[in-house]
Amino acid sequence: MRVLFVGHGPAHVPWIIPLAWAARLAGHEVRVAVRPQCVAPVTRAGLVAVPIGDEEAAGAAAARQLGLGPGRLKSRGESVAALDPDLGDALIEKMIAVADTLTDDLVAFARFWRPDLVVHDTAAAAGQVAAAVLKVPAVGHTWGVSLGVHCESEAELRPSYARLFERFGVDPLIGPSVWIDPCPPGLRPPHPVRRADMRYVPYSGPAVLPDWLRAARESERPLVCVTGGVTTSALDRVRDQVVASLRELGADVVLAVTGAQAAEAERQLPHDVRLVADFPLDVLLAHCDALVHHGGVGSGLLAVTHRLPQLLLPQNAFQEHWAHLVRASGAGDALAAEPAGSDAGADVFDAVRDLLTRPGYRRRAAALKDEIDRMPAPARLVEFLEECVRAGHTEVPTAVRPAAPLSEDEEP
Template sequence: MRVLFVAHGASHVPWAVPLAWATQLAGHEVRIAARPQSVDRVKAAGLVAVPVGRRDAGDAFAGWRIPDAAERPERLPDDWPMGPLDWPEERRLSWGSQLIGLADSLADDVVAFARAWRPDLVVYDIGAVAGLVGAAAAGVPAVGFSWCQPVGLYFLDEKEVPPAYLRMFQRFGLEPRIGTDTWIDPCPPALRRPSRVPRVPVRYTPYNGPGEVPDWLLRTSGRPRVCVTGGITTTNFNDRQPQLLDELAGLDAEVLLAVKDLDTGGRPLPDNVRPTGWVPLGVLLQGCRALVHHGGAGSGMTGLAHGIPQIVVPETDDNTQWLWGDLMADSGAGINLDRSRQAEPGALAAAVTAVLEDPGHTERARAIQAEIQAMPAPAELVGYLESRAAA
């Protein structure tokens, strides 16, 4: 069986790696179609990448054909995006247009490869609906893959479908894929939101890239360890380093600072803060008591897979980082430090201290960890993929 995975962006590639490897280890051929800025992450995982889209890797929006107002959806499904995001309709329609624009910019390359390689199945990131176009071009089934955030694009009713989505198929002479297929979903029950989209659960298996264990990680100071990370694609924490350092200095904890491009402006680091350089997040978290991050689902799920409570510091109030913060607060596994609270002196230090001192946050995080461990491993999903391809 040949399986074509279609990724969305650099931070989404790690979500596909465990299932892609499970599929390959079962004896099947696997390729991962990825945008230029994501290709190196696919190759670092030991998988075969197929570059798609414009080769300007420095511009995340290179080549996007954003539909104009006349081509945008008139409405979106009521449960899209799902969860506690309080987006106005205009914001939702704009986001839907962006996903269609991204898909349209990738469709030429995805279709060309699908027609040449002839996969038996397409597994696509729900944010990369070019995978649906590729599946239509190959005449094979498609299965969505969620990254624990419910913001993939789908249309369950023909009346919801905008002209830009239809034209994306029609320019290749293809019948548009309308209605939803199944989504493979690593979201544990405690965080899952209701949906009309059929879901197949899979255990979240952290993959944070290659690396090595530094010697210092094996030595402890006797104080609780707290990991602070801005993820792999955001500069949120980079821009706020002076404030972060001031607040972290007052903690009675050993702080592991996993922030890209650390620039202290010549200021010495506090004695309790250690810059880690590049170490996979799952490695850093072993032995940590709390995780401070920007609200990325990858960082958050890696933390929960290790049973670690979280302090979420979202960059803005209207994106998926905010959604993850709400999920942590609603589940009791962490604290969402909203924008107004971030501006308060000492707010971050107070939130970290509260998580370290209140065992309830850790208990909830470990309960969600148990839910994750009870979900089917990626290897158990290979049979499902085989059945879909056969059908």
């Protein structure tokens, strides 16, 4: 079986790596089609990358201003079940605009290579076009959140979505979709698309384990990781305040940054704050006691896999949506973005002290990790993909039941 994986942006690529490797280990041929800026992460993972699209054109489409500024985070008493409809619609239109710059190259390669199946990042609508042109099954793969391009009925058909297919002379994919979803049910909002559960297997790149992570820590102080994920600049405005408040709390701090930002960050940090650059967050968090981050989905789920409490400092509306879900789950807390010039340190001090001293946060994170462990491994989903090819359609495996909610006396 030939499986064509189609990725979206740099933050999305790690999500599809485990299933792509599972397909390879099952003996199938795999190609991973991505924008040029994503080629290196794919090849570092030992997979075959297929560059598609012009990076300048794709980047221009991806850079569209959508009004993603912060300020939508509601009070602690208000929950959120789904992404703000206007924001969700704008994000989907942005995904379609990016796909429009990729479809020509992707369809050309698909016609040459003739895959039996297309597994596409749910943000990568170009994959749906290639599947329609070749008349093969298309299966979505979420990037931890229930958001992506889909069309469940004629009434939902977007003109921009239809145009992606029209220039290739094929009908747009309309009808029940299926998304492979590695997000545990306890962090998953309701969504009309059927989901095929897959165990979350973190992938954050290769590393050489440094000496300080090869032995027990001498310090008895809690170790707190601070990161902005692959977009580390997301926390630049409040980073110094966050680090200062953690040191005042008596915690050891490790700052995880990208290689491009390491030199500047190192010049500004106190001598007792450890800096790691381009180091897999999954490996680092195995040695930490808590995580403070920008509200990234990948960072948040990595904390869950290590049963760590987390504090989210969302810097845009989409990150606020994820912060809502984490806070509602009881596995962490979130602070609204502070106005420019304000002091976030005191709030961070109180919030992290709460995370480290109240066991309910860690207990709820552990419950979410148990949900992940009960989900089918990627190898099982390869069997599902094989069935899709044999049947020409998709059947969703039985969903894993979410863990029971905590009782009131168990809340953090």
